[in-house]
Amino acid sequence: MKIELPLPVPKASAYQYYAFPLAVNQTMHHSRDWIASNFIQVEFDTRGEHAPVPFSFTMSDYSVNPLLDVMSMSMSWFEDGDIVDSLKRALSDGWYIYTFFDEFYFPSRESYRQWEFVHDALIYGYDKEANAFLIYGYDKDLLLTSVWTHEREIYAAYMSAMQKDLSHSRVVLYRPNPRKEYPINLSLITRTIEEYLSGFNTSEHFAAGYVPRDFVYGVETYEPLKESLAQEFNDGEFLNLRNMQVLWEHKRLMLDRSVRLSESIPAIGELTPEFNHLADFTKSIRNALVQKRFSGSSLNRLELIADVDALKRKEIEALSKFHQLLAKY
Known part of the structure; x- marks a missing residue:
């Protein structure tokens, strides 16, 4: 069994937290009216380069989207070790998974086996024969790419992230809902x-x-x-x-x-x-x-x-x- 959900190139991708749901939105043609109605205002954090995100688009919450089914929960919900099975079930139901991992365990990342670095990623596929998940995000060459990553590395990266003090981190599930509408505003x-x-x-x-x-x-x-x-x-x-x-x-x-x-x-x-x-x-x-x-x-x-x-x-x-x-x- 192999699952690979469709994922277009996002129209905006400087930061993964808005690139991921935007890409999921773009799987539906009628999302163009929602995109055209938003992504207009921008903001600059007065802390400048000391801010985690100095300059970006202004939206209330990127996980709130009128064209997607969305479920959001704490990472701690999966701390008992069922993360791999949970990811498989979510993918089989058509959900894209946004969450955080320690990229120390990801071969495609700059910090691999060098230093601990908790960062967000999107999972949108699973290959049962290879026991690998398809993850999307910026790689060591600063390119937004998709890489098949073994489930043992996914598990280790997730559990390592769980041990960090990341009260803001969460798991967000996105699923396109073609029945939902958003006329241009x-x-x-x-x-x-x-x-x-x-x-x-x-x-x-x-x-x-x-x-x-x-x-x-x-x-x-x-x-x-x-x-x-x-x-x-x-x-x-x-x-x-x-x-x-x-x-x-x-x-x-x-x-x-x-x-x-x-x-x-x-x-x-x-x-x-x-x-x-x-x-x-x-x-x-x-x-x-x-x-x-x-x-x-x-x-x-x-x-x-x-x-x-x-x-x-x-x-x-x-x-x-x-x-x-x-x-x-």
């Missing part, structure tokens, strides 16, 4: 673009269930992003390429959003070339940073900051026109 898109342009703290909307986060939001995040880039130049190395990856993902998704909305509002199609340019421009900045880090290519700090400033100006212009069009509907 024009009012949400319009409001969130307005909040992005104004720098409004969007987490205030979730105050009934979460303490609002005192972060920087929307276009205001360009300033701490520039400060972070300048600091990394001064330190002589790039410590966090993910910030620019998130920024690029944000522009790509805005491009997708304009394409989707142009199907019902043709005038928005006139803005699509501008969003395409923003996505390409951001990609060029991101790629220059990658080349600087890994090949030592020359990169002028002042020119880099000027490019980020230009990106901000162009985005404000495009999104302001986008918002004006949407406000008519």
Whole structure:
């Protein structure tokens, strides 16, 4: 018996905690309307590089999803040693499993047999003949890949993670539900673009269930992003390429959003070339940073900051026109 659930390449993947449920969503074509209605606002943690996630999309909880069946539980529920059998049963019922493992036991990871490192992963397959699970996540080459991993390593990695003080860690099961619907939400898109342009703290909307986060939001995040880039130049190395990856993902998704909305509002199609340019421009900045880090290519700090400033100006212009069009509907 071999189970391998479908798993598309996620449209945003800088961080696994949102890449995994996004990929599961993408197994259903109609999820494009939910994606287009979300992933608009961004936030920058004021602790900067000392924050676990300095820069990311703003959502209340990535495990809450209107198109998926979701079950969430503490890792301790499986501490009696039944994790392997539980994973098999979940997969046979069509569930994708998001949880935490000690990557010391995973041959495909950088920390393998070197140091303990508890990190999240997604399991979406099992091969009975090989006694192996299919795990998805970033490997030692920083590539988002799928690797078959023997169940004894899965067991050891899970039990080792259980021994760490990880009160925040959990097991989340995702399963696509094609019967669920989420029509495109024009009012949400319009409001969130307005909040992005104004720098409004969007987490205030979730105050009934979460303490609002005192972060920087929307276009205001360009300033701490520039400060972070300048600091990394001064330190002589790039410590966090993910910030620019998130920024690029944000522009790509805005491009997708304009394409989707142009199907019902043709005038928005006139803005699509501008969003395409923003996505390409951001990609060029991101790629220059990658080349600087890994090949030592020359990169002028002042020119880099000027490019980020230009990106901000162009985005404000495009999104302001986008918002004006949407406000008519």
